[in-house]
Amino acid sequence: MAAEHPGLHDLIDPTRARSPRLLSALVSVTNEFDSDETGRGDSYRRAQEDSSVRWTGARQLLQLATRTDSPGDVTLLDVLGGDGTIARAVADRADSRLAKLSIITGDISGEMVARALAQGLPALRQSADALLLRDASIDATLLAYGTHHITPADRPQAASEAVRVVRPGGRVVLHDFDTASPMARFFAEVVHPYSAAGHDYAHFSRAELTALFAGLPVTARVLDVYDPLIVEADDYQSARARMCQYIADMYGVQEVFSADRDPATSWTFIEEIFDHSCYAAALRDAPSGIPLRPVLRESGGRWFAEVPRMAIVAVAEKRA
Numbered sequence: 001m002a003a004e005h006p007g008l009h010d011l012i013d014p015t016r017a018r019s020p021r022l023l024s025a026l027v028s029v030t031n032e033f034d035s036d037e038t039g040r041g042d043s044y045r046r047a048q049e050d051s052s053v054r055w056t057g058a059r060q061l062l063q064l065a066t067r068t069d070s071p072g073d074v075t076l077l078d079v080l081g082g083d084g085t086i087a088r089a090v091a092d093r094a095d096s097r098l099a100k101l102s103i104i105t106g107d108i109s110g111e112m113v114a115r116a117l118a119q120g121l122p123a124l125r126q127s128a129d130a131l132l133l134r135d136a137s138i139d140a141t142l143l144a145y146g147t148h149h150i151t152p153a154d155r156p157q158a159a160s161e162a163v164r165v166v167r168p169g170g171r172v173v174l175h176d177f178d179t180a181s182p183m184a185r186f187f188a189e190v191v192h193p194y195s196a197a198g199h200d201y202a203h204f205s206r207a208e209l210t211a212l213f214a215g216l217p218v219t220a221r222v223l224d225v226y227d228p229l230i231v232e233a234d235d236y237q238s239a240r241a242r243m244c245q246y247i248a249d250m251y252g253v254q255e256v257f258s259a260d261r262d263p264a265t266s267w268t269f270i271e272e273i274f275d276h277s278c279y280a281a282a283l284r285d286a287p288s289g290i291p292l293r294p295v296l297r298e299s300g301g302r303w304f305a306e307v308p309r310m311a312i313v314a315v316a317e318k319r320a
């Protein structure tokens, strides 16, 4: 690491690599994200080759995590970073607000970290509840796209670790789906019964998000964030088919959305399960100007399939 990623090397506290908590978290772990043999790792990474699909939401999370008044470069740890989807998405896009951002990808899956490193990304195998970085060494921590995989018992320690490693004035952004949202229903009724490894993970309530940060040296708020899936194609049918394939691969539910099923039937099911109209109507600050049901739309001669997802997000700023 000193040779290939010296910046990351300097941020690591070597004594933490010997922590019993970290070693016991890593010693025997294979998880569903390693491969399709262990769950849905290969198909998940195939879906993430197009890092633009979740960019609308990921961009908002990165903007929430970074202060506009930061004078220099901003270093962010993506704690559940997989094979670096968010780091690649940032690298692939010119975004003046995020131009100074450098991302460290963390993950507990050795296979995910190996794939991130193979793409030249600075990456660390560690557990969310036992981070290897020094105290107050980075500007922001992101826990997103899978925070529910951290067991409820480990979540307070994961939040505490996320706060520990950011500088005073730095931010922690924690993203997940509300237990009362259509997303939680999708995981319970589709992903859990039909994916190889199941999906027996508890999502978050707003109260849990608030409580996680209550005893920590931060000022925190909880927001609703529009975090859709968007794919682009030449025509209506291809956009619809690409979205069905993306959902099949990302969630390991090929049986439900496979290419040999009638695409119109799969799309009708997507329309039903990702319908956020009732959920959004009950939100205090319901978002406006966004589709609340899946849509296929044309713009500038291209076709887009857009599937709404509403997330709940805690933004915690570390007190000086």
Ligand SMILES: C[S@@+](CC[C@H](N)C(=O)[O-])C[C@H]1O[C@@H](n2cnc3c(N)ncnc32)[C@H](O)[C@@H]1O
Pocket: 031, 033, 048, 079, 080, 081, 082, 083, 084, 085, 086, 106, 107, 108, 109, 112, 126, 127, 128, 129, 144, 145, 146, 149, 150
């Ligand atoms: C749904 S994937 C998201 C990957 C990436 N952020 C993305 O959006 O493509 C969730 C990731 O969290 C990782 N993970 C699960 N539990 C973890 C833990 N306790 N500590 C660190 N990573 C964990 C998994 O190995 C997996 O790669």
